[in-house]
Amino acid sequence: MARVFLGLGSNIEAEVNLRAGIERLQRDVTLVAESPWYRSPAVGFDGPDFVNLVLEVSFDGGVGELNQRLKRIETEFGRAADAVKFSSRALDIDILLFNDLCGEHDGLQLPRDDIRRFAFVIQPLLDISPQAIDPQNGQTLSRYLNDVQDQPLTLITAPLSQRSAG
Numbered sequence: 098m099a100r101v102f103l104g105l106g107s108n109i110e111a112e113v114n115l116r117a118g119i120e121r122l123q124r125d126v127t128l129v130a131e132s133p134w135y136r137s138p139a140v141g142f143d144g145p146d147f148v149n150l151v152l153e154v155s156f157d158g159g160v161g162e163l164n165q166r167l168k169r170i171e172t173e174f175g176r177a178a179d180a181v182k183f184s185s186r187a188l189d190i191d192i193l194l195f196n197d198l199c200g201e202h203d204g205l206q207l208p209r210d211d212i213r214r215f216a217f218v219i220q221p222l223l224d225i226s227p228q229a230i231d232p233q234n235g236q237t238l239s240r241y242l243n244d245v246q247d248q249p250l251t252l253i254t255a256p257l258s259q260r261s262a263g
Contacts, residue, residue: 098155101126101163102194102226104211104218108139109187111148112254114174118188119152121173125166126154132221134254140215144185148253151193151221160195161203167192193222197232208232213241216248 103122107114112134119131130153136146156163167190174188191209198207208231211218219241222229229238 099196101154101156103152104191104193106147106149106189108145108147108185114187126156129153130225132224136251136253137217149217199232216245216250
């Protein structure tokens with residue numbers, strides 16, 4: 098089983114779509130951990146704020162198979178195959194880390210560069226894996242926090258698993 102970290106985001110009915118997206122994902126992966134949820138401004142375009150989180154999951158398959166499943170789920174949530182990178186979306190799911198893989202694998206660059214560039218990725222990742230290592234250089238991912246400290250990020254809620262039902 099592969100140890101995988103997924104970044105999830107939404108800025109269209111975010112909490113509803115993220116809850117439904119996590120439930121849908123659990124048909125394809127085993128949920129290990131869920132980070133707190135954070136709100137941050139849209140990046141690269143003028144749009145509503147995003148809500149982001151990171152999941153640690155186990156997956157019994159390869160990078161390409163997982164990526165195909167994730168793209169299918171995004172499509173189920175209304176994302177067009179030709180969607181512009183910087184645009185509003187009901188559900189965005191990205192593979193951040195897949196075991197210790199580095200470089201291009203099945204058309205994906207791993208680890209995903211967003212872990213070094215965006216507070217809304219690195220902070221929730223570190224919330225669930227504080228000792229996570231960048232497989233490219235062997236250093237802890239926490240070293241990137243200083244590079245993103247000026248990016249607005251607001252903690253909005255605990256993981257679903259820690260919320261009371263009702």
